[in-house]
Amino acid sequence: MPQSDPALPLAGIRVVDLGWITAGAASSTLLLDLGAEVVKVEGPGAPDPFRQWEGADLSTDWWNRSPFFAFTNRGKQSLCLDLKDPRGREVLLRLLEGADVLVENFRRGVMASFGLDPAMLRRRFPRLVIASISSQGETGPDRDMVSFGSTLEATGGLAALTGAGEAPVITGRDVNYPDQVVCLFAAGAIVAALLERDRTGQGAHLDLSQRELTSFLLGEELIAAAAAAPSPRRGNFDPVEPEERLVADDKGGWRVEWPGGSAPVRDGVALAAAEEFIRGAAVLRSPDGSPAKGIPFRFARRPLAVKEACHELGADNRAVLQAAGFSAEEIDRLKEAGVLATSPRSVRRG
């Protein structure tokens, strides 16, 4: 197991990452960037859906080649473990004995179906910080409502207030804003829970509702609404910057202008070519040169960096289990039984 940098804030912290797509997986990536060791655990019957990608050549190990998966999950150890098998569940429980943080964003009820419900895990591992990231939270009448990020923009109040025309606007699949922004908050809540554990010795179960975060980020509008003050859709007018304007340029594009400055409305090509973007940290490079999800903050005394490229599915099966105290024979038996794997099950069967 690679040693984490002792100078970094989360050095020595071990994270078991059951996170999928962005909301869970990229929250864990931020913990990795802050110095934690992260083991990403995926089942052979249920790998991270981000591994499926348009353009995959199905005659290859396509599950190791998804560009956006590699971008998001660079540097994590990969354990491919069948949690639906009781032996797989036992392996996970052994890993959690040595872990500090568990991150998951399954549909509510899935953890319980694995026999891993958070209340049981809290009792069994009192120092563990369990971060459950979900659409609606763990409780309440809408707990089981299915949502993507843009659904939550609608149900959380953001869409009603967004849009330059007649209709409310959602960001859609190219942004899914609530899935992105929750990572910034969830990683902070996890670090806060580790600080609390440093004080009290107690872990925590963090119940993170992405819909609540979406509404929280409109807090002043909720306060205004409660006082019966108008909370209309203002289009591109920001009431705190009344002199600002969005104007069409002569090339079919748009510019933002305000007293003292202006900025072009960039598309992806213009963004990727912009000098301040290239010098910035929003997208970085893995040691193999491939673009990697960047780090949205910097530390002057403890440089943060993308230290490793993405590991192949199950590449760390043996190393992770050995570190957790499993013998070579036990690991071999789990592999033969298909509890450990290095490819999705549908492919192996096919």
Add this chain to the structure above:
Amino acid sequence: MPAPLAGRRVLDLGALCAQRPHALAASMAAKLCGAYGAEVVRPRPAGGEPFAALPPLLPDGSSALDRFLNAGKRPGPATGRFDAAIGDGAALAAHAAGVPVKARLSVFGPDEPDPPMTELGLAALSGLLGIVGEAPPAPPARLAGHQIAYSAGLATCTALLAALRAGGEEMVDVSLLDVAAWLNWKVAAGVMVIGSAPVRGSARATWFTVPARDGHVALVYQEKDWPALRDLIGDPRLHEERFATGPARGANRAALLEVIGPWFAARTRAEITAAAQARRVPIGPVKWPAELLEDAQYRARGFLAQDGTPSLPVGWDGQRLAREMEDAAV
């Protein structure tokens, strides 16, 4: 009751930042520190609290923005011992030289000039403005509220918490542009990894809002959900080739809306949501802030205070954080 920053003092220089995006981001980060149990001190300039006059304004003339960001903070001078300070470079240099952990907001990063900038300008430069909204020639759509500054505030708080846990001295730097571009990573990565970026309103954009009888719903679904959605609406024309795939539906959006529009327009948001959710299609109602005050889910979870103030959006072993509840009572 958990209070991870209990006993820590945080200096909020948000009111002393030269530019509004920095001020809003610093104020949000300090608010989060307060919710985590820190004592937050907020010095004000000679002219008073700069957010006091900013919209949205309440019927009594006070500012909802000021209340949201600053409730529970203690106005006071930047004197005494602090564990952390949050502000722009100039405010930190002037008021926080001896504070061990500092978080510094900038437009482009620590070694770059800090030109005059607005949140909409940052959204434009990061590509986050250009990707949201209807297809050109319609203008792009700014995300409502202060998403650019607040997301930078979230990043700042996360990094600050980490620096406090590490101990010793640290300067945390948060670039407002980096955070916005980080959120908008699919656009940048599209160019850098795949060679083509998503663009606003392309045929890929098959999610949008649709008028219902009493407002709008967000039409959100995956390819695997299409048969369920098609059968729910039940119009035989939806079996035609022009609607068979995601890209086809995106390219024929106007025709699709002509077919499905009446079904949505005849039903309430609640009826549509219930029917879609019964088939596990992730459609949801577009709700206004005023409606959220009465929302059953938020009520059951104790998310909003009587005055509309949201709790920190995390349940901690089933509880809301105590400081938040005190704030909400203010």
